[in-house]
Structure formats: structure tokens, C-alpha cells
Amino acid sequence: MNPPPTADAVTATAPAPVADGPSIDVAAERARTAGSALAHHFNAAGAALPTRGVVTAVVDHLRLEEQKGGYEAAAERRGRIDAVYASAAALVGAASTEIALFDSASTGLRILLDALRPTRGQRIVASSSTYVSHALHLMSLAREHDIDLVIAPYDEGRRVDVPALEAILADGVPSIVTVAHVPTSSGLVEPAAEIGEVVQRYGGTYILDATQSVGHLSVDVREIGCDMMVTTGRKFLRAPRGTGFAYVRDSLLERLLPIAPDVRGAQWTSSASWELDASARRYETWEGPVAARLGLGVALDETLARGIPESEAWLIDAGRRLRTALADIEGVTVADPADSRSAIVTFVIDGVGAADAVVELARRGVRVVSVPATHGQWDLGDRGVPSVVRASPHVYNDDTDVAALVDGVAAIATGITR
Template identity: 85%
Template sequence: MNPPPTADAATASASAPFVGGSAIDVGAERARTAGSTLTSHFNAAGAALPTHAVVAAVVDHLRLEEQKGGYEAAAERRADLDAVYASAAQLVGADTPEIALFDSASTGLRILLDALRPAAGQRIIASSSTYVSHALHLMSLARERGIDLVIAPYDAHRRVDVPALEALLSDGVPSIVTVAHVPTSSGLVEPAAQIGEVVQRYGGTYILDATQSVGHLAVDVREIGCDVLVTTGRKFLRAPRGTGFAYVRDTLLERLLPIAPDVRGAHWTSSADWELVPSARRYETWEGPLAARLGLGVALEEAAARGIPETEEWLVETGARLRTALAEIDGVTVADPAGSHSALVTFVIDGVAAADAVVQLARRGVRVVSVPATHGQWDLGDRGVPSVVRASAHVYNDDSDIAALVDGVAAIATGILR
């Protein structure tokens, strides 16, 4: 490794041009993002900074509720609330009736998996990149219902080993395959479309946790071949917390029956019967954060206007630049599996706990997070890595942010900040 970079060296590295250029106007993104000028925020994979317009949409609706009442405000904004479904569908290549809104990806995953009613004799195959909340649900189902829970085989780069998965599915056991497109614990990107082709060929049900890929990478449910996709609003979509949505393939609706129907998605037709609405809204509940959903709608429109291919190119290249700069610092090891192509960058600093590094960087105005093995035992735990520092960029991060992060990590690694 080379000596730790100085501030000038880090800035020079950060100023290197993007391969192929960039269609993202970082200056404009910063101008409409208040928090971008206050700190160097590298936590898009946790909760990205929203734009002025997203915040205004939320506040304006709360003011309307203040003036007219919650039901009345909802009625007045009904067309705008309905438009959120169309915007979400367009972003992921779905049809509007295939979209349901939730307060989080974890809620969506739980409701939709329960709707499948997995039972003894069936098998759940989960990627090693599965997030803790979903993993806990899967383990509970396996323990309580006698379902066989299998960790999907993975290759040398920890991606799902597609040929090995095909061999596993070929035994004919009814299977639900659930995969985290991009995990919380590294910059890995699973081969989602290849997995989809194999799962569909063998008649399985494919659930994609796209929590950290929608708004970050190009995601098209038809090309991927998933039956269910779930994502959140607060991460790369830059929407408010408490928002998320799911796609459910229309041909699956009659098999995915909500375990607890709600007045939002069902009509009580007689003393002992009810009818479900003919769309994915059957999985929703009546009450919801309507102001936040209007903010989600603005964020979805902004993501589409910025361009997902352009955003993906910019974010993936920024992740590559960060990995290169961090790998040049003595005492720093990039923890992402080889070939990771995303904006998530994980690393460890010799002799420094990840949580301590996060605190030290925060004192320098750099916002990152630590991810402990308890959030990914099938990944970090399996690798014997107790925790990592995770930096995740977005389109509002400029060269000065990258320099601040690299300089801060170098200072910690050389003991300046200890």
C-alpha cells in the first residue's frame, strides 16, 4: 500500500474525471439539497438527504391537514396520492395495479411472505446477503412451521452461484427464493436477472429485496423476472422515512392472499364473507403516512427526471473511486467482495472499531455508518468480520466530500485522530 494521502492528494484523486463523463449536475443537486452543504453525507444506503421539493410536499400536506382535517386533506389530494402508484410502477417497469405502498421494506416483505403462506414441505432459499429483519422472519417461519430454510450457494465473490442454485432447484421441492439485490453489509450486486430466469424455469417464487437498488441501479421487474419486489423510499430514492412500495406480479395476486385483510383492500360483503380488491392494494392498510407518501411521489418523479441510467453510472463510478482511494491508505482494507459495482463501499481500519471510526469521522463532518455482523450473520458473520464502516454516496456528493472522507480515514488509520 502507498502512504496515506494528504489533503491535496485526496483532493486530486477525488477530482479525477469520470470514465465516459457524467450527465449528473452535482452542483444543481447540491443546490436543492440543504443538508449537502452542512456535512459530507455518505449514508444514502441508510437514509439519503431529501430535496427541498420533497420536504415541501410533506410540510404542505401537513399544513393542509392542520387547516382542513386529515380526511378532508386526503380527499383533496386524492389524485396526487393515486399518482404515486403510477410513478412507482413506471420506475420499476410494472403496471400500476401491481403496486402497493408500505411504511417500510421490512413491512412489505413480512406481509407478502406471510401472504404466500409457506408451510411444511416447502423450502425457502435465501441469499447470504439477506438483511437481519428479513432473516429473522425467515428463521421464525422455519422454526415454527417446519419449513426447510437454505442459504443459497454463493461463488468466490459471494454472489449467488446461479448454476448451483439451478442444481438445488432441480430436485422439484416447491421453493421460495428470496434475494437481497444489494446487501446492507457490502457493495455486492446480486445477478438478479440470472436468478430470475432459473427460478421461473423451475416454477419457484422469486422475491427481490431491492431496498438498496431502486433509485441506485436500473431495476426492471420484467427483465429481472421477479414475482415480488420490495423497496424503501428513504434510501436512494431520497424520499421521507416511513415510505416504501412493493410490486406483485399480477398473475400472483390470487395466490398471495393477505393473512389479515383490511378495509383498505377488502370489501365486507356479508356476515361471513369478503372480497379483495383486484390490485396489489389488497395488501395495504387504511391508515398510512399520507404526507410522507406525497413526498415519495415527488422523489419518484425527481429520480425519473434525473435519469436512472445516468444516476447508476454516476453512483457506480463514485463507488469505484472511493474504493480505489481507500485501498491506497495503509492500515485500511476495503471489505467489499471483488467485482462489487455499486455506490456502497465498506472498509475496516486496522485496530479501530467501526463504530469508533464513525464517531471520529462525524467530528470531522463526515457522515458514515457502521454495520455490525449482527445485521448480516450470513455474510459478515460467515466471513468472520465483526463490523465494517459503510460509506454510500449519492448525486449530491462532490469532490470536496470525497476528499473529506478519504482524508478523515487516513487520519484515523495513521493515529492522528486516536
């Protein structure tokens, strides 16, 4: 996604606790989030504001590299780097040996899907909520390898229709099922565990894109039943850009071979042979952003300390309240399913392009983004929606932020700024 217009710093307002929501100490979250005093930031689904602890971890390691060199600094911090795998595993219910670190979810999806080596005679079933980068890869594989690519049927809420999916898989064709848990284009939440039960029953391989859900909703890979899961650090985890991780079920490791082994995950043992690492690190590359990954580790630990059940309840409630407030504005249509249980809120304003609304809200110190149909043709394109405005709160957003967003949208909708 192209970066949204940014606003100049606005005058900091004394934070007010978000009323009537589950227990999160919003004032404490704001106190450790420098950016919360500079603008009303509603872009957690793009890149959330990091905490001071995350930034300090990154900067401290860069200073260490400055003093000792990159390799030497990494060696000194090896224990902390290894701890990142354990924290990621704890967050999603995996073993640390099942975790691989990547620079993004898109990279992880590409590497793992390529490692599956889908061929003619197999089928890929993808949710209509699939993000553009992954969809482009799927379409390329289908075109180049003559693989059947099927868009999963959806129900009246545009979620994967699980009985219809079962009917597809029941024919016995070897299938890879890939689902975006929460899409970029709406507040929809897919029935991930129900999908997992069906895919397991028919012997398929299940990939979950949890880019918008880890750190936002409870994601337990054992309960969901996915074979692989990928996520990014920069969104609801509040980690630096250029970070992400994947889970690969340990029983898949021996048959899921990286298409391009790297010295990080393989050992060259003779002139014509090599041995892969026994863990999911076999999918990694040697070079990586060590400082950013240490920041990821801090972000993971902070998320665990805050509590996933508490964060999920607070974020779902924040999304609900924001949808209600926006729906009460004449000329504004909320574009999410009516019963959405997420903190991602999308809407359109009559007669105003989404990108124009983003610019005007940025002028008021409110940071949101526009999502065009080119980022979700199987969803927005299929609905005939050219673009939506997306607002995604996090635990550092208070009532002052919400009022600024709602007031700004109301002003645009009533033509005050036109």
C-alpha cells in the same frame, strides 16, 4: 440499524464537480439539497438527504391537514396520491395495479411472505446477503412451520452461485427464493436476472429485496423475472422515512391472499364474507402517512427525471473511485468484492473499531455508519468480520465531500486522532 452519531453543521464549502464521472449535474443536485451544505453526507444506503421539493410536499400537506383535517386533506389530494402508484410502476417496469405502498421494505416483505403461506414440505432458499429483519422472519417461519430454510451457495465473490442454485431447485421441491439485490453489508450486487431465469424455469416463487438498489441501479421487474419486489423510500430514492412500496406480479394476486385483510384492500360484503381489491392495494392498511407518501411521489418523479441510466452510471463510478482512494490508504482494507458495481463502499481500519471510526468521522463532519455482524450473520458473520464502516455517496456528493472522507479515514488509520 441504530442511528449513527451526527455531526454539528460544518462550514459550507463551494461545491466542486465530481471529476471524470458520468454526466450528473452535481451542483444542481446540491443546490436543491439543503443538507449537502451542512455536512459531508455518505449515508444514502441508510437514509439519503431529501431534496427541497420532497420536504415541501410533506410540509405543505401537513399544513393542509392542520387547516382541514386529515381525511379532508387526503380527499383533496387523492389524485396526487394515486399518481404515486403510477410513478413507482414507471420506475420499476410494472403496472400501477401491481404496486402496493408500505411504511418500509421490511413490512412489505413480511406481509407478502405471510401471504404466500409457506408450509411444511416447501423450501425457502435465501441469499447470504439477506438483511437481518428478513432473515429473522425467515428463521421464525422455518422453526414454527417446519420449513426447510437453505442459504444459497455463493461463488468466490459471495454472489449467489446460479448453477448451484439450479442444482438445488432441480429436485422439484416447491421453493420460495428470496434475494437481497444489494446487501446492507457490502457493495456486492447479486445476479438478479440470472437468478430469475432459473427460478422461473423450475416453477419457484422469486422475491427480490431491492431496498438498496431502486433509485441506485436499474431495476426492471420484467427483465429480472421476479414475482415480488420490495423497496424503501428513504435510501437512494431520497424520499421520507416511513415510505416504501412493493411490486406483485398480477398473475399472483388471486392466489396471494393477505393473511390479515384490511378495510383499505377489502370490502366486507356480508356477515361472513368479503371481497379483496383487484389490485396489489389488497395488501395495504387504511392508515398510512399521507404527507410522507406525497413526498415519496415527488422523490420518484425526481428520480425518473434525473434518469436511471445516468444515475446508475454516476453512482457506480462514484463507488469505484471511492474504493480506489480508500484502498490506497495504509491500514485500510476495502471489504467489498473486487469487481463491485455499486455505490455502497465498506471498509475496515486496522486496530480501530467501526463504531469508533464513525464517531471520529462524525466529529470531522463526515457522516457514515457502521454495520455490525448482527445485521448480516450470513454474510459478515460467515466472513468472521465483526463490523464494517459503510460509506454510500449520492448525486449531491462532490469532490470536497470525497476529500473530507478520505482525509478523515487516512488520519484515523495513521493514528493522528488516537
